[in-house]
Amino acid sequence: MDAIEVIGLTKRFGDNVAVNGIGFQVKEGETFGFLGPNGAGKTTTIRMLTGMTGITSGRALIHGHDIARETLAAKRLMGVVSETSNVYDELSAWDNLVFTGRLYHLGKAEIQRSARDLLDTFGLSERRHEPAEGFSKGMKRRLTLAMGLVNNPRVLFLDEPTSGLDVQSRRLIRDVVQDLAQKDVTIFLTTHDIEEANVSCDRVAIINRGTIRCAGEAEADL
Ligand SMILES: Nc1ncnc2c1ncn2[C@@H]1O[C@H](COP(=O)(O)OP(=O)(O)O)[C@@H](O)[C@H]1O
Ligand SMILES: [Mg+2]
CATH class of the missing domain: 3.40.50.300 (P-loop containing nucleotide triphosphate hydrolases)
Incomplete structure (x- = not known):
């Protein structure tokens, strides 16, 4: 198929x-x-x-x-990464990922594991607790992509x-x-x-x- x-x-x-x-x-x-x-x-x-x-x-x-x-x-x-960012500026990278995981009804442990891996993959680990509003365009896009992958x-x-x-x-x-x-x-x-x-x-x-x-x-x- x-x-x-x-x-x-x-x-x-x-x-x-x-x-x-x-x-x-x-x-x-x-x-x-x-x-x-x-x-x-x-x-x-x-x-x-x-x-x-x-x-x-x-x-x-x-x-x-x-x-x-x-x-x-x-x-x-499916995962979807739109042209326009769906990042919440007032939330940190970590909280954006946790929020997205909850939308997919994933369990807490699964969300945390997935968020850690994705932040690492996309080079955002060091700044995971900063609000996304301070991120560059590239960082925001990387976070958007990470959010599109939370549900595997x-x-x-x-x-x-x-x-x-x-x-x-x-x-x-x-x-x-x-x-x-x-x-x-x-x-x-x-x-x-x-x-x-x-x-x-x-x-x-x-x-x-x-x-x-x-x-x-x-x-x-x-
Ligand atoms: N919500 C909408 N209402 C009316 N026309 C739209 C809307 N979205 C897209 N279009 C029109 O549909 C066509 C294709 O747009 P789009 O799919 O955004 O193209 P692309 O992503 O390839 O740039 C364009 O003519 C655009 O103006
Ligand atoms: Mg387009």
């Missing part, structure tokens, strides 16, 4: 067809890139696949669970994970994404950066004006 299966997926905003009948499959453990310019429909696609916005027509299945009909079962398997997802959605970040944060995020891929986590990431698509992804689809133009293997040697 595919980790993600998308069939004729469409989203309209009034007369604007933001996503126009797209279809593709992502295998378990694969890193799939969605490459396209601003306004192409990348965020809208992620929002439909993760149940954050309604689907106008078509279907999306996460490990066989229809996101519209079996929303909870599908959501339980099998499918991770990343919306432009490295755009606008410093080189160090970009590299760290890319390394973490590669690590997750090694652990058979399926990754769906969007980007407008062809280099990032080639570096991070096994396969890339190009989306423009809501339509997939072509899909193929990323260039392995770039």
Whole structure:
């Protein structure tokens, strides 16, 4: 069974067809890139696949669970890292992670273990008790990513994970994404950066004006 299966997926905003009948499959453990310019429909696609916005027509299945009909079962398997930060500025990095873990109804011991590991992975351990408002953009993005991993997802959605970040944060995020891929986590990431698509992804689809133009293997040697 595919980790993600998308069939004729469409989203309209009034007369604007933001996503126009797209279809593709992502295998378990694969890193799939969605490459396209601003306004192409990348965020809208992620929002439909993760149940954050309604689907106008078509279907999306996460490990066989229809996101519209079996929303909870599908959501339980996924982590989502949005374009915009969902970090609570007044909370520390630690408390942001604990709060996120509670949203997923994880046990206290599990949350603490997971929070410790993730802070370490993302280079935030030393500053875990400081409010996030003092964090740089890169640190906030790393924390957002950590929050997306608290529930140990099998499918991770990343919306432009490295755009606008410093080189160090970009590299760290890319390394973490590669690590997750090694652990058979399926990754769906969007980007407008062809280099990032080639570096991070096994396969890339190009989306423009809501339509997939072509899909193929990323260039392995770039
Ligand atoms: N909430 C919304 N209401 C109306 N139009 C929207 C909304 N969100 C996105 N759009 C439109 O959908 C199209 C695709 O946008 P988006 O998915 O954000 O593209 P991308 O993430 O590739 O930059 C754009 O034309 C955008 O203006
Ligand atoms: Mg977007």
